[in-house]
Amino acid sequence: MLRKQVGIAAALFAIGAVTLTACGQGATQTGNAAPATEQAQVGETSQAPADESGVDFLRGSANSNNADKTTGDRAPESAPAEVKQKWVELRVGNAGGLEPAVVNGKGLSVYWFSDDPVKGGVSNCNGDCAKTWPPVTVTKGTKLFFPGIKRENIGFVKRQDGQTQVTIGGRPVYLFSKDKKAGDVLGQNVGNKWFVINPEGGRAVAPAEAPTTQPAPTTSGAKPATSVTFFTGKNFDDFSGDNFATGVKPEAKCADLRGAFRSLSPSGAVKIWSEPGCKGKSAVVSEDVRDAAELGFANGVRSYILP
Template sequence: MRRKQAGIFAALFAAGAVALTACSTAGIAAPSQEQPQAETQAQQQEASADESGVDFLRGSANSNKADKNTGDRAPENAAPEIKTKWVELRVANAGGLEPAVVNGNGRTVYWFSDDPVNGGVSNCNGDCEKQWPPITVTKGTKLFFPGIKRENIGFVKRQDGRTQVSIGGRPVYLFAKDEKPGDIKGQNVGNKWFVINPEGKRATAPTPAPTTQPAPPATGKPAGSVTFFTGKNFDDFSGDNFATGVRVDAKCADLRGGFQSLTTDGAVKIWSEPGCKGKSAVVSDDVRDTAELGFPAGAKSYIRA
């Protein structure tokens, strides 16, 4: 499923670890009453299974109502088939690095410099993978990827025959010593392990954005469905954050409150105030922080572009 570039009408301007000694051979408010709420699974999934047998779904695990006792949030002692029910890879801030990738439980995702880019193999097996559990899928796994382009996601076959996810051609892993969301204890371990960004490169601390910057106009088909998140970086599981999936049509619809990020399957026009008033922008790709579009209080209404 192909993503298109985010854009804004010409009138809009965008505002803008710890190194450890370790194995170095071895990561809801609902829409207002004026708008119908989407049947999330029907509108967001647009899923297509490739040769891996994995189902790619738009939106997040929460917005797609994934079972919270399975997948990335399954207990440690759960069976492998329970843990691979679903996998989420989302854009986030990990220990001050942004954009970084985390899984559906908020744990930081890493890449290993000994793995060849686009090489189709992992060089972390045996004892190594005990410290660096690979992110694996199986036929029928639901894979949610808010903020990551579909074309950046791939797969490699491991020595034991399991299928491991890759981002930008790099197999991806968790780190056993990371204990909570935001931990990056695996960063730069052995000068071989690094937090990964959505393109498959090294995640870094964000640099200040220019105060103003012209944005190209959005292109592409009108959106049919959008998932709005109250948290930036598609966060619908921290604190009081939540997501709501909506169908988009030619009638202005309000959101209850400000929504800080969104995923979309096409072009949608968002507004800074209810009733499609205030500042507006047309976007046709996922937006991880509406503040970057000049919407510090988030999007509050929308219409099909």
């Protein structure tokens, strides 16, 4: 992955002059360590090589990788930046009825700013604007979990203050300071400039406005998976209610799962089945599946095998 081009913000906000309107905010409108080898042991997920930015990309979620829950996205608001940057999670989820949307490790909605040029290598939200819209930033050694987002859709820009900000689909991404809990989308449509982002870098919309089915992930030329993370919740949810995740190493022998799993993140091609013992409906997938029901697995995935 080519490193994103470093840019300089086109204009500085004057001290004390930045208001909510200057950030594109009028009246709020609420819209609906890094080895390149794959992990082999059961319960672990695969880890991609470190990006040129020094970030470690890991498959699976923060929970399935046993990320410290007192750091990263779940650190207290008062925690220093180095603690918050221990790990960052950007996962596909539901943001206040918008789906698929990108949320962070606490389930908070992630936004893009229309004043930022797509793939322009620059963020135009700095100073007081960045206090209202905190950028999602990383540093060397940050662990980045990205279930449901294609690796090639993730990049970085250098901010005015020297920090490295994450991009999705070439758009720098932010949180909104008024969102306090999972499902809040108080930043949606603010000033007609801020929007919840989807996994491709576009605008997240309500399911009724989105395609009703998820196309079967392509398997053309895909190597057999060395690891797969299965989630009992759709959208890679392993932190709501009783949902959990399990990491496995698929082999040429059929293996049953302990229950039904609604989403999965494989490191390559794997064959999934709707019933134990590799029976019932089957499909070969090689990319993240956010809802197995959209592939015809109404009751989830119950067993798997290498294709």
